[in-house]
Amino acid sequence: DGRVLLFTLAVALAAGVLIGLLPAIHAARPDLAGELRQGAEAGRLRGTRLRGALVVTQVAVSLVLLVAAGLFVRTLRNAYAVDPGFATDVLVAQLDLSLQGYDEPRGRGFYDQLLRDLEGLPGLRSASLALNRPFGGGFDTRIDAQGALIDAEHRGYRTDRNSVSPGYFETMGITIVRGRGFTAQDAATSTPVTVINEAVAEQLWPGQEAVGKRLVRTWGGPALEVVGVARDAKYRSLFEPRRLTFYQPLTQDYHAALVVHLRPTGDPLSLAGPLQRAVHALDPELPVYRIQPLAERLAGSLGQQRTAAMLVSGFGALALLLAAIGLYGAVAYSASQRTREFGIRIALGAQRPDVLRQVLREGVVLAVIGLAIGVAGAAAVTRLVRSQLYGVSPIDPLSFSVVSVLLLVVAVVASLAPARRATRVDPMVALRTE
Numbered sequence: 001d002g003r004v005l006l007f008t009l010a011v012a013l014a015a016g017v018l019i020g021l022l023p024a025i026h027a028a029r030p031d032l033a034g035e036l037r038q039g040a041e042a043g044r045l046r047g048t049r050l051r052g053a054l055v056v057t058q059v060a061v062s063l064v065l066l067v068a069a070g071l072f073v074r075t076l077r078n079a080y081a082v083d084p085g086f087a088t089d090v091l092v093a094q095l096d097l098s099l100q101g102y103d104e105p106r107g108r109g110f111y112d113q114l115l116r117d118l119e120g121l122p123g124l125r126s127a128s129l130a131l132n133r134p135f136g137g138g139f140d141t142r143i144d145a146q147g148a149l150i151d152a153e154h155r156g157y158r159t160d161r162n163s164v165s166p167g168y169f170e171t172m173g174i175t176i177v178r179g180r181g182f183t184a185q186d187a188a189t190s191t192p193v194t195v196i197n198e199a200v201a202e203q204l205w206p207g208q209e210a211v212g213k214r215l216v217r218t219w220g221g222p223a224l225e226v227v228g229v230a231r232d233a234k235y236r237s238l239f240e241p242r243r244l245t246f247y248q249p250l251t252q253d254y255h256a257a258l259v260v261h262l263r264p265t266g267d268p269l270s271l272a273g274p275l276q277r278a279v280h281a282l283d284p285e286l287p288v289y290r291i292q293p294l295a296e297r298l299a300g301s302l303g304q305q306r307t308a309a310m311l312v313s314g315f316g317a318l319a320l321l322l323a324a325i326g327l328y329g330a331v332a333y334s335a336s337q338r339t340r341e342f343g344i345r346i347a348l349g350a351q352r353p354d355v356l357r358q359v360l361r362e363g364v365v366l367a368v369i370g371l372a373i374g375v376a377g378a379a380a381v382t383r384l385v386r387s388q389l390y391g392v393s394p395i396d397p398l399s400f401s402v403v404s405v406l407l408l409v410v411a412v413v414a415s416l417a418p419a420r421r422a423t424r425v426d427p428m429v430a431l432r433t434e
Helices: 002-028 032-038 040-080 104-118 168-172 198-204 268-282 294-300 303-337 339-347 352-388 397-423 427-433
Strands: 091-096 124-130 139-145 157-164 176-179 193-197 214-217 224-230 245-249 257-264 289-293
Touching (some): 040 303, 040 352, 040 397, 091 268, 104 124, 124 168, 193 198, 198 224, 198 245, 224 245, 268 289, 303 339, 303 352, 303 397, 339 352
Parallel strands (some): 193 224
Antiparallel strands (some): 124 157, 124 257, 139 157, 139 214, 214 224
């Protein structure tokens, strides 16, 4: 984008002008009388303080950015290690029979025939239908145990629900820990049934056997008999706490728009073409859209954290480079201004390692001051991104320690070259140049 390029160039030029403005003004109005009265050393001291303050700022900003980058990188690593509670090698695709004007009887017949046609596909382990896909949102409702007091103060428990076909739990790899899943016997004319997750069982019937109990939806409808308890899973986000979720059989809760779930024996995308052909064999005009492996959907749910990690890491690396250059420049300039001092020290018997340590100490002191400020700043800033972190504290000791040590090493390395140059000062040459 040309406008972005021009804006960036303008900012860069403005920064160059502003950075050069202060020394230019100072050079244009020299205070000769002051220099004669106080000596050049006072002017150099003021410049050294300003350069030191800038270097300290660079180090502090570097620490803040690098700590934030470390937290986001660890968040991504922790997120990828999370067990979502379902198989991620499943291909999902969206169908909506209402686009073609299907009524309920025709819609039920279409979906039943589609599942029968899909069963014979090579490379397919199992197929099922569901109202929702993982990380695709959900339908909120409120439930409670049958007979519980529901009034204005207690309107039941907010819960996600999903309507699924028989075989859904097998396709998704969601374990039924007690009871059973749905079968073909759970027909529209049969007793309304439900499968709940472990969180619902613990919330409604703590310490009791949930299978055989009944739950009610507080907005109305018949009570649902619990026939199974499914293992908890992640439904909307990898970072979510345990969510209350219950399932209903599609035979008792029809919907025209459903998600096809296909569990392959190999690459999930290898089933995309056969799925479309099976659908179009039944209805050539029906679109099949949002075809996607769940592993890809899982990775996409981490897009915000991944982008933040990349951006902050890039800015942190750039800030680290600038801090290293700033430290080198400040220490090198300071050492060059003290050439006569080092010459006299060496002439009076100072050992060169003593001079080396003295110059190194200057760079390390600047870095330590910057680290102290940066640690305080990072502790405040990282709390603002607490909601984007997972499995790591905003004030994670490991991240703070590693970044601090890294910056100290960079400070020593950046100061080493001017320090070694200072040890090679020839006392006679230094005295003559002054």
